[in-house]
Amino acid sequence: MLSGALSRPSLKHLISTCGDPHTLAQIHALMILTGSLSHPQSPGRLIAAYARLGDIAAAQSVFKTTSFPNVSTWNALIIAQSRHNSPAEVLRLYHLMLSDGRVRPDSSTFTVALKACAQxxxxxxxEEIKSHAFVSGYEHDVFVCSSLLNLYVKCGKMDEAMKLFDEMPKRDIVSWTTMITGFVNVGRPLKAIGVYRKMQAESMEGDEIVMVGLIQACVAVGDVRMGRSIHGHMVRCCMKMDVVMETSLVNMYAKNGSLELAHLIFEQMPCKNVVSWSALISGYAQNGLASDALQMLVKMQECGLQPDSVALVSALLACSQIGFLKLGKTIHGYIEKRLEFDRILGTAVIDMYSKCGCLSSAHSLFSRVRLRDSISWNAMIASYGAHGRGKEALSIFLQMSETGLEPDHATFASLLSAFSHSGLVEEGRYWFDLMLQKFGIEPAEKHYACMVDLLARAGHVEEAHELIKSMVIKPGIAVWVALLSGCHKHKKLELGEYVAGKVLELNPDDLGIHALVSNVYAAGKKWDKVVEERKAMKKMGMRKVPGYSLVEVNGKLHAFLVEDKTHPQYEKIMEMLERLDYEMRKLGYIPKTEFVFHDLEEDVKERILCNHSERLAIAFGLLNTSPGTRIVIIKNLRVCLDCHDATKYFSKIVNREIVVRDVKRFHHFKDGVCSCGDYW
DNA sequence: ATAGGGTTAG
Structure with a gap:
């Protein structure tokens, strides 16, 4: 009775619509019984059906029991492996098919094989497949050519891709899309937008996938307005939103800092996968909203999703920003247990340890992670640099060179910055020259800024000035401020006033820079200018970022603002600070009130110094940890000279190692001295 | 009949 119903057309229909493996197996059995498997198209259909349901083993077994597989049978299996994401298996089958010799690959075969090569x-x-496809008559096949385009694009060969694209007699939406996303992925978003315009000019309308590429292009060029208009276009055209499109929109708004909008779109997504979550988490982390990022990570887990390495990299970035070592360690443990270390994860963990003050953990992980590229090496060089260990930074740099990896502009930026944090003048001069002469890297502003800082701070103010004069590119504010700082430190007042003028010409919006300018004028007794600067600073002071310090105690982060009286332990903290103040005055401490930029009486200024957020954080740390425990403080501003001085005394009085990360670098205080050697 | 193009990270 059943066999009567299973005439061929309905059998075909049954196979292609069958939704569960059990029914499919029954159909398969019937096909064997009725002999309908001998129909030339049957094995292929059955293989495709098994593959669609994810049963690759059953698909393979159908293939094996087919005595003379034809092209569609071969293709079905090859396509099944391609969908199963096994490109190596695709290529193996492709070669097997060739050596079998009884069938000739067709357009589908070549297309899928080329896709595997691209992956x-x-x-x-x-190249071998391409020449075979071309001599087989598929030179102008739009599928084969699009696959080739994709291959070139994925291999970064945009010139080859462009050449082939221009020669294609017929292009369809896929060929255009491949070029658009290709240019986005090689970092040429403007070119991608140009290709889209050309596509429109040839009356080809973009579809959903084209829009995703364009959104990525907008992210890359930071063009919010265009991004919004594409979003609008998508809505106007009633495009079918899916998780990929929505994720790229979330990513676009998040990257651009419109996190409310990104979050709104995210909330309204009917289906959220790991990638959407990760896009939002990275958006928060990259905009400095560390706690929001970490909250989203928790919510993601509450929704039953396991964070992947991308989400964890963003979470690690968030931990680095706020110095949340406890959580960073937990994430590290999670990676060790459940994931494999790739370069990116490795670098993120190294960076986290370093930024949370644990340089030795960073280095031991660096030695363990074998997959290193220039970014991983660079992270380690930068870590040693930030901790004031210039010699070690150089040694890592030399090890990197030995591996044959070419240093790039970022590597030299980290290396020169490391020299400047350690005052290694000779090394700085030597490698700065070699950067251009041996490695052919033109120094950029950041490199000059490091060198000027290094030279000027070490007292070679004239040499630093000469270096600026020799610059081909226009010196920016970073370079002039570095020189000004050196002038101030070494009392080069005449040059200082000239440089102060240069700095002011560039309209700095940083309170610290105005303070420096003001101090230079004050040293030169240019009181009218001082008054002017103070006025400017007072205006800015209204909207300046308040200083804060973070300290992790017993696995929890605690934040302190300047003069923070709301803290439950405020009384005890003040008691501790008064005791320390008494002790350090006995040892010779004198408050440096010039670092309080307000018109206040001296004793009030001293009180404010005592209330600087890092002092509150240090006192809190001392009160709530056992003797001998190292204390790590994360600051959002530079540590002031007075607090730097005071912390040296603290470390001696309480016999503790105190680590302070300010916006520029790390200070390790121990036994009354700081690792920076007061060179900062 | 089927095959080619899309989302997140250091």
Missing amino acids: LLNLETA
């Missing part, structure tokens, strides 16, 4: 970045095999 494996295997150009060599691709």
